[in-house]
Amino acid sequence: MTQGQDVWARTYYRNTTGGQLHAHTTLLGPGGRAVVLRCEVGAHDGPGVCETPRGPAHGAVDGYTAVAEYAAAGRAEDSPLLLRTGSSRASAPIG
Secondary structure (H helix, E strand, O other): OEEOOEEOOEEEEEOOOOOOEEEEEEEEOHHHOEEEEEEEEOOOOOEEEEEOOOEEOOOOHHHOEEEEEEEEOOOHHHOOEEEEEEOOOOOOOOO
């Protein structure tokens, strides 16, 4: 997401699995820059958001991409990846 020269990644979720999930939202930028945020997704059907902090863009905002990954809660080596999705470029400005 972008607003002015700020850039960040956001993913919305609704957990209907009946179990807790781990979510990782990653913002990848030019020059190998990356911000990763881990969110705990509770076992409830209500909507939620996992969002990286906003920060100033380094270079053009269209040089950023985002990836969201959801996995079952537990030890990393035992937790199956349930969903991985990503952007192909920075989204349109909001506001």
